[in-house]
Amino acid sequence: MDHSYKYFFMKFVRPHAHTLAFLLVLEFIGMLFTFVSPLLAKSLIDDVFIGRRTELFGYILLGTAATYIISAVSTYLSGYGKGKLDLVLFNDVTKEAFDAVQSAYIKKTQEMKVGDLLSRIVANTRSAIIIFTQIVPQFVVNVARIITPFTIMLFYDWKLTLIVTTPALFFLLPMLFFGKRLEQTQKISLEKTGSIYSFLKESLTMIPLIKVFGLERWSRDKFNEQMKDYYDVSIDYTKNNSMGSSVNSLIYGVPIALLILFGGPMVIQGSLTIGTFTLFMTNVALVFGPISQFAFLWSYYKSSSPAFDRVKNIFELEQDKGGDKELVVKEGSVTFNDVWFSYDNRPILQRFNATFKKGLNYVVGDNGTGKSTILKLLCSFYPLEQGKITIDGQDIFEVRREDLRKNVSMIFSDPYLFDGTIYENIHIGNLLASKEEIIKAAKLVRVHEFITSLPQGYETQVGEGGLKLSSGEKQKIALARAVLKDSPIVLLDEVTKSVDADSRKSINEVIKNFKNKKTIIIITHNPSEIEQDSNIIDLGQESRRENHVHHSFEVPLSKAIFS
Structure with missing residues (x-):
């Protein structure tokens, strides 16, 4: 798959690399409110509510409004840009895939069923594109969403930060394990989907034959067999995905419990302010939320990876390019x-x-x-x-x-x-x-x-x-x-x-x-x-x-x- 991934990137995504970079910048700006609001909340609690520094209230309110507006505009531009890029790439890939099929020797295209070709050109292309326009950018953004609040917590109390964030390491192994299994089951699932497309295309064009020979029950049984195979493969995928999700749900519970266990007595003893505890409570969620999303993104990435191979196979069809000489017909012999x-x-x-x-x-x-x-x-x-x-x-x-x-x-x-x-x-x-x-x-x-x-x-x-x-x-x-x-x-x-x-x-x-x-x-x-x-x-x-x-x-x- 790595070779297929690289091929897809170099052929279709690289020309839009500058657009992707700009969209990432917009994503980071869009996170401004997420990162700044806990700091403003800490100052509001410790400095205004407890410290009675009421002159800061207006600045905090203005800062909150400004960061919210900037984040909202950036989020809109980023979402619109990603959607537009997604459509541009989908248009580019499907057009070239269609041209590749039309230009290939018929002998080669006939080795694939028509429904399978449809599945590759449309559905598999869509999955491959989403990897670049949604999944990979979200991976990069989530790294920033983890590092920034983690750094802020380190600044206020590095010992407490390490205590509440260490469990994150224990969730990486199951994420990798379930991701590999999802990739294997999804590859089979995509092949079964292609078979269903082919069966439907063939059956729907032969309805008159099916009716004349009274083959409705036979045709239904054949379709049921196709769907049963798809169900068996998909239920295995669903099982692995659900197991991964259940493990991910622990990500939120464990660090919060550790924060209360170790941070609570510090607040009572006076070594940690209420505002700082609130800051930690918020930033723990900000750190582990992306980690939980990593598990989802990794699962989606692994389940979509087989699509690259299926799309690349279309571009590898032997092409009927012909020569470069002019054909002049006089006698027609x-x-x-x-x-x-x-x-x-x-x-x-x-x-x-x-x-x-x-x-x-x-x-x-x-x-x-x-x-x-x-x-x-x-x-x-x-x-x-x-x-x-x-x-x-x-x-x-x-x-x-x-x-x-x-x-x-x-x-x-x-x-x-x-x-x-x-x-x-x-x-x-x-x-x-x-x-x-x-x-x-x-x-x-x-x-x-x-x-x-x-x-x-x-x-x-x-x-x-x-x-x-x-x-x-x-x-x-x-x-x-x-x-x-x-x-x-x-x-x-x-x-x-x-x-x-x-x-x-x-x-x-x-x-x-x-x-x-x-x-x-x-x-x-x-x-x-x-x-x-x-x-x-x-x-x-x-x-x-x-x-x-x-x-x-x-x-x-x-x-x-x-x-």
Whole structure:
């Protein structure tokens, strides 16, 4: 954790170090009333009430009011500053964490569940930030809150001071012990919280499936199991925290009892004034209050420490940075040269060779032979284990990522639609496009008439994941998005798999209209969709077992071989 703590501090907190220092100064000024008021109370008792020096009354009253006002203003500024800094850091960290996830290879992000990522980016980030904006500053402030009243008591009676403050040493050991146990249990608790986030995210998106198959009881039982695991871990944390709190409660009682035991007879004998005894009574509370808070702060610090590791793991995701070369696409020829790739040590492509040229290119084969993987590798979703992928002879892993993304579009079998309007979902294909260009793209894919027939037209809300639209309508909108982007290379991953016959025919006709302008790579299981004399890549299991080499070949439809 120490390395994660240092990494977090250097990357995010250090630029705001001057702000933290200023806030600490304000905290110290805010404690002015706390430290001065016992001294004023002592003078009021000994000098004014007992000594009858009434001329000091006004000064004491004025001093009390002045220190109170200064402390109140400083406390407000400090609280506001810490809250603002907390928000700034939270904004900085979550934005960078989000960017890190988006820029990472998909293979790496898929190793974490979506709910766990949410927990890391939001909840764990919040816990980590509080350490720097609240816990550490409070540690520093509490040191001052202990030293100052301790020094004042030493000035008046060092023997009595040592007697009443010595018990503080005996509370350090249990504080360290319970802090270590809290750190261990909280680490497991954070992992369980991430699992709950993931389960809820998955279950809430699959409610229709759960209802159709009558899985409500099964789903509830699975959730109960998740919550039971979380309860078992959390109850252990609660037990340790409560034990630590019970020990801390003794901090107040013991020193006060010692003060009465040893200081009381001194007042009776006249060796200690009533004002000084009152000063000690107040300052004992001022000393041991922060010590008690130390126990709380230490517990919070140890329980929040695992959050640093979980957040740092996000920034350690392998990034798809690409190269620095410019990608220039003229012919749109895509070549896979001796490509190797595996999922979790399960070979998918071995010595894969293929060439895709301008026009229609089809990839066919059994499930699990790597059809979709080819498209994802071309998009640089995953790093290659071996081999090279080139576009017009340019290695895609040496070119700028923005160039690659600009020149390659992909339409997925399950179209990704954001919870927004139809207009917005098409517009993201090219954020610089005008409304006229968006409408033109919709007309080209033959979805304009459908859109304008809706009461709100292009401003119609599609719902989360496009749930308010049919499969065919969603695919046409995704296709319009790709047309608007106007990339020279277009990838289609079984886009007609779940659509009706009319939508399938319409989509295929649109695709064929672009065959002379773009390199189009299509994954399909439907032989009837393949155009004659097209380039066909057959990923049959037999050829794969024999020599692991896949060939690109042009054949009439009647001669195409399907596994």
